Amino acid sequence: MFHKEGYKIMAITAVSLLVINIGSYSLINQYWIKFAILLASIVFFILIVQFFRNPTRRTALNDDHVVAPVDGKVVAIEEVFEKEYFQEKRLQVSIFMSPLNVHVTRHPVGGIVKYSKYHPGKFLVAWHPKSSEENERTTVVVENAVTGPVLYRQIAGALAKRIVNYAQEGNEVIQGSDSGFIKFGSRVDVFLPIGTPIKVSLNEKVKGGITVIAEV
The missing domain is CATH 2.70.70 (Glucose Permease (Domain IIA))
Structure with a gap:
């Protein structure tokens, strides 16, 4: 479950990383550079996604x-x-x-x-x-x-x-x-x-x- 404040940022990040990786596969000949860009993109996206996670919390209501x-x-x-x-x-x-x-x-x-x-x-x-x-x-x-x-x-x-x-x-x-x-x-x-x-x-x-x- 993710917080609503993260949906727009996650979507923009995903599209941007997709464009970057499509460009790298089209323009770069060295396979290891393409792989490094892909790996870095995956790691970066995972970090963004985990930042906006919103775990369910059941608070024990108590005014004290x-x-x-x-x-x-x-x-x-x-x-x-x-x-x-x-x-x-x-x-x-x-x-x-x-x-x-x-x-x-x-x-x-x-x-x-x-x-x-x-x-x-x-x-x-x-x-x-x-x-x-x-x-x-x-x-x-x-x-x-x-x-x-x-x-x-x-x-x-x-x-x-x-x-x-x-x-x-x-x-x-x-x-x-x-x-x-x-x-x-x-x-x-x-x-x-x-x-x-x-x-x-x-x-x-x-x-x-x-x-x-x-x-x-």
Whole structure:
């Protein structure tokens, strides 16, 4: 199963590689060069296809839990000052995604979307300390009666050139449902109240919609 954001890119890639290989077989005499181009094309297409995979995830709905919004590795658990929405200190959990990870973003909690905003910006590497404030990003806040408002921020990385965000203010969303997509390497930060019990540790690998990262 593939994410809808990938269909156009996969189709364009397939057609382009087909044209390149037809051209190589028509214009190049050396067999090994033709084979190398074909092999490189197959590998490249497989990488593109796997990037847009969208595995089915069955989230165990629980308002006491905050689940990982994306697949990846936990790279930060720290207190920071969140100045865009809360304007106070929050506990930040950051998950880094490599190009090999599933890049679907899922709602970490269910509830009402209170805030959703896109910010254009730079494309610093996703682990750069300033990427959370300077890179292309979207900020979404979902609130329910148990967790209160939970903010998560999609952050583009050095390879990401487009963030897709489906969250719209006022909509009710289901925990673990599709919230967006980040194309080609990135990070998602989750901001929780100070003192929230964290259930993951640094460098732990998590699965979006499955792994519980905090419990309120």
